[in-house]
Structure formats: structure tokens, C-alpha cells
Amino acid sequence: MGAKRILITDDTAFMRMTLRKVLESNGYEVVGEAEDGLDAVEKYKELRPDIVTMDITMPKMDGITAIREIMKIDPQARIIVCSAMGQKPMVIEALNAGAKDFLVKPFQPQRVLEAIQKVGG
Amino acid sequence: MGNIGAGNATTALSQLLGDRLVRMTAPAVAILDIPEVGAWVGEPHLPVVAAYVQVTGGIEGHAVLLLAEASAQAILQEMLGAWGGDRPGLLASGAIPLGERTVSDLEASALMELGNVVITSYLNALGELTGLVAIPSVPSVAADMLEAVLNSILAEVGWSDAGVLAIRTHLQGEGAAVEGQLLFVPAEGHLSRLIQAMGMVGEARS
Amino acid sequence: MSPASPDQATPVTVRIGELRVLKGRGVLAAIGLGSCVGVALYDPVSRVAGLAHIFLPSSQNGRLVAGAPARYADTGVPALVDAMVAAGARRERLQAKLVGGAQLFLRGDHATLEVGRRNVEAVRAALCALGIRVVAQDVGGSRGRTMRLFAETGRVVVTTLGSEAREL
Numbered sequence: 442m443g444a445k446r447i448l449i450t451d452d453t454a455f456m457r458m459t460l461r462k463v464l465e466s467n468g469y470e471v472v473g474e475a476e477d478g479l480d481a482v483e484k485y486k487e488l489r490p491d492i493v494t495m496d497i498t499m500p501k502m503d504g505i506t507a508i509r510e511i512m513k514i515d516p517q518a519r520i521i522v523c524s525a526m527g528q529k530p531m532v533i534e535a536l537n538a539g540a541k542d543f544l545v546k547p548f549q550p551q552r553v554l555e556a557i558q559k560v561g562g
Numbered sequence: 563m564g565n566i567g568a569g570n571a572t573t574a575l576s577q578l579l580g581d582r583l584v585r586m587t588a589p590a591v592a593i594l595d596i597p598e599v600g601a602w603v604g605e606p607h608l609p610v611v612a613a614y615v616q617v618t619g620g621i622e623g624h625a626v627l628l629l630a631e632a633s634a635q636a637i638l639q640e641m642l643g644a645w646g647g648d649r650p651g652l653l654a655s656g657a658i659p660l661g662e663r664t665v666s667d668l669e670a671s672a673l674m675e676l677g678n679v680v681i682t683s684y685l686n687a688l689g690e691l692t693g694l695v696a697i698p699s700v701p702s703v704a705a706d707m708l709e710a711v712l713n714s715i716l717a718e719v720g721w722s723d724a725g726v727l728a729i730r731t732h733l734q735g736e737g738a739a740v741e742g743q744l745l746f747v748p749a750e751g752h753l754s755r756l757i758q759a760m761g762m763v764g765e766a767r768s
Numbered sequence: 769m770s771p772a773s774p775d776q777a778t779p780v781t782v783r784i785g786e787l788r789v790l791k792g793r794g795v796l797a798a799i800g801l802g803s804c805v806g807v808a809l810y811d812p813v814s815r816v817a818g819l820a821h822i823f824l825p826s827s828q829n830g831r832l833v834a835g836a837p838a839r840y841a842d843t844g845v846p847a848l849v850d851a852m853v854a855a856g857a858r859r860e861r862l863q864a865k866l867v868g869g870a871q872l873f874l875r876g877d878h879a880t881l882e883v884g885r886r887n888v889e890a891v892r893a894a895l896c897a898l899g900i901r902v903v904a905q906d907v908g909g910s911r912g913r914t915m916r917l918f919a920e921t922g923r924v925v926v927t928t929l930g931s932e933a934r935e936l
Binding site for chain 1: 574690695696698700
């Protein structure tokens with residue numbers, strides 16, 4: 442069985458780089474990086490990853506809208522939110538939109554690995 | 563109000579610094595005319611690194627993280643090292659103009675992420691305290707003299723004949739390795755909303 | 769007691785939205801021009817010098833408030849000219865030097881903040897409408913600037929963080 446394929450979404454190159462390093466050094470395959478919600482939806486269609494990490498505060502299309510759009514394309518999509526935004530109404534909205542988990546930055550690398558394992562990685 | 567927000571922000575900053583201790587002072591609040599804001603914050607020629615977001619939603623306003631240049635360097639080095647990255651000569655070279663230097667895309671984005679995390683942590687606490695949602699914009703960053711940085715942000719705040727309310731908290735790390743301020747300026751007319759919301763949340767809990 | 773040389777006199781700071789006029793001696797300074805524009809006007813014959821620290825491009829509703837006459841370019845530039853004429857300057861002799869109008873902030877969404885550029889345009893439009901020529905400028909870019917205007921000579925000196933002062 443091959444490594445789980447992951448799409449990383451964050452508007453900062455720094456965050457994309459750090460997530461990539463953590464995931465790749467733990468046996469996951471990062472198949473793509475998206476820099477905003479619109480990019481994430483397009484790349485989801487193109488790459489059909491197993492798991493998506495999703496930021497919320499991004500230009501062009503925010504993460505919650507992107508979650509909704511991806512869930513329309515694939516109701517089985519497994520999306521984990523990674524965002525500094527941790528206010529309850531937003532967390533609830535993201536989970537209602539279809540996200541499987543919500544990690545609030547800053548978080549230790551271990552946290553994101555645990556979340557991915559939990560969601561089926 | 564500023565106290566709790568800053569407590570959250572210092573926890574976030576502390577984690578970004580590998581759990582080193584970051585203290586905050588009690589917040590200072592003032593109502594200032596636009597031309598007075600700069601002098602109230604600090605010495606006009608001080609080189610600072612700044613991250614700025616506009617806040618919308620239930621709470622509206624402007625939030626700024628200001629760091630002494632050396633502090634910004636220290637934090638960014640920690641960030642770039644902590645997750646297994648290299649530690650490049652920070653703010654040293656690249657194609658993106660930022661103040662006196664040009665920086666790489668990675669360094670600029672690390673700075674934006676720093677601003678995003680610390681300011682959003684502050685807003686998260688404000689949101690919890692008031693029961694209102696505070697949504698940050700994507701951050702903007704700058705590195706220049708304090709007065710010029712603040713004046714550029716004030717142009718986004720706009721003019722107010724009644725002055726602006728400013729809430730300021732100092733952040734101080736171990737051995738003064740980190741030195742910064744968090745500034746929050748609620749949008750005109752929003753202070754009373756904030757206070758009302760806090761009052762209502764207080765009543766609901768009692 | 770000999771008078772201090774005007775060049776070494778403590779500069780009079782012109783803060784956001786303010787304008788000041790000096791005649792023959794003294795120094796006017798606008799500190800920390802980010803998106804703001806410092807408008808220096810000088811009449812070399814009467815040696816009347818004026819500096820306005822412009823904050824935003826337009827007043828829209830045309831209100832002029834005494835406390836901050838120069839906060840908008842469209843009302844501030846004429847107000848500066850009026851103040852200089854009242855001090856003995858002649859409009860047709862006035863020369864302008866502009867400093868500031870930068871964009872200091874890098875935006876995560878890659879948009880431009882625009883205010884700096886719009887300030888410069890609004891100031892230039894206001895000066896043009898009054899027939900005043902811009903003889904020098906150090907505007908735009910991404911650096912904060914401090915400017916000093918010397919009333920004895922009309923010289924303008926600009927400094928940025930980490931750089932030597934340079935004459936405009």
C-alpha cells in the first residue's frame with residue numbers, strides 16, 4: 442500500500458514548507474501545495490489527494506468556502522484545518538462545512554501527524 | 563480586555579520561541595489624535611518590524627504587532643529552525659524589498675506567518691471575551707522606522723476628529739531577547755459594541 | 769550671545785495634517801513619511817518657506833477643520849499656499865518639492881495599498897491647479913523618509929533609515 446497522498450493549503454510559503462518537511466519525513470507523500478482556497482479546489486480536482494490540510498485566512502477564497510467547494514466535489518474528502526483562527530463560531534462552521542479536524546496554530550509537528558493518522562492516514 | 567488578548571498572544575509567541583517565557587505588561591489605553599499616536603507608541607526613528615491586519619466581523623478595527631528589529635530576527639530564526647528548516651542569514655538577501663534590505667519569499671512569508679499567529683491569537687481571546695467574532699485579514703508586513711510604519715497604518719484607519727482609541731500591550735521575552743508591542747485600534751463606533759458585548763457575556767455567565 | 773545658525777536650529781516638527789510657515793530662518797521637518805506626502809513650498813525672493821504634512825488624498829465633503837488643515841491634499845495644498853501668501857510670499861514665485869508617498873507594507877494578498885501613490889497624485893493635481901511647479905521630488909518606493917526644509921535657502925534634505933542624508 443502506497444503512502445497517503447496529501448495536499449497542503451496555506452497562503453504562506455513558510456507554512457507550506459514546514460508542513461511538507463514534517464509530512465515527508467514521516468512517510469507521507471505531499472502531492473501538491475495550494476496557496477489559497479481557489480487553488481486548493483482546483484488542485485483537489487486535479488490531484489484527488491487522500492487528505493487535505495486547509496488554512497482559513499487566505500486571499501481569493503477563504504478556507505471555509507474551499508471546504509464547502511471540495512465537499513461538493515467529493516463528499517468523502519478528508520480535510521484537516523490548520524489555522525491560527527481558533528474562535529468557536531469559526532471552528533463550528535468549518536466542521537459543519539465538512540472538515541474532519543481543526544488544529545489551532547501554533548502547533549507542534551506531532552499534533553498534525555496525530556490528526557492525519559486519526560483521519561485515516 | 564487587552565489583558566486577556568495579550569495573554570493568549572504571549573502564549574502563542576512563547577510557543578513560536580520554543581516555549582521560552584514571554585511576559586506581557588498590563589495594557590495601556592488612550593484616546594489620541596492621529597498625530598499623537600506615533601509619539602505615544604515610541605521613538606519615531608526606532609527600526610521596527612511590523613505586521614498589520616484589518617479586523618472585521620463582530621469586532622472591527624486594526625491590529626498591529628510591532629517588534630524591535632533584533633527581536634524579529636530572533637523569532638524568525640527560531641521559526642525557521644524549529645521545524646527542521648535551514649537557518650539562512652535572516653533578512654539578508656532575496657528579491658523582495660522590505661525596508662533597508664531585500665528578503666527571500668520564504669523570509670517574508672515567515673514574517674507574515676508570525677504576524678498572523680500572534681495577532682490572531684490575540685483576536686481569538688478578544689472574540690471569546692466578547693462573544694463576537696473577530697476575523698483577521700491576510701497580514702501585511704513592513705520593516706522601517708516606527709513613525710513611518712505607524713503613519714502608513716493610520717492612513718488605513720483614516721481621519722477621526724474625535725481621535726482614536728488605542729490599546730497597547732508590551733511583550734517581553736527572556737533576557738529582553740524579545741521586545742514588542744501589540745496595538746489594537748477598534749473602528750470608530752465599535753468601542754461601545756465591545757464593552758456592551760463584554761457586559762452581556764459577563765451577565766450570561768453569572 | 770550670538771544667534772544659532774538657522775541650519776542648526778532645532779527643527780519645527782510638522783505632524784500629520786499640520787502645516788507650518790517660516791520666513792528667512794529656521795528648519796521645518798516632517799518625520800516618518802510613509803504613505804504621507806511632505807509638501808515643501810519656497811519663495812526664494814521673500815524667503816518664505818512652508819511645509820504641509822499631507823495624510824490622505826481627498827476631503828470629499830470639502831470640510832476644513834482648523835486642527836488639521838493639511839490632512840487632505842485637495843484642501844491642504846491651497847491652505848499652505850494661503851498661509852505663505854499671508855506671510856509675504858507671492859504665489860507665482862513658489863516652487864514645490866515633494867517627499868513621501870511610499871508603500872512600506874508588503875501585502876499577503878499581493879495587492880497594493882495605493883494610498884501613497886494617490887497622495888502624490890492628489891498633491892500634484894492641487895499644485896498644478898494653482899500653477900505651482902514641482903522642481904524636485906523623492907516619492908514612491910517602499911521606504912519611510914524624514915524631510916527637512918531650510919527656510920534660509922529652500923534646501924530640502926531627505927533621510928531614510930540606514931542611509932546618509934541627501935539633498936533633494
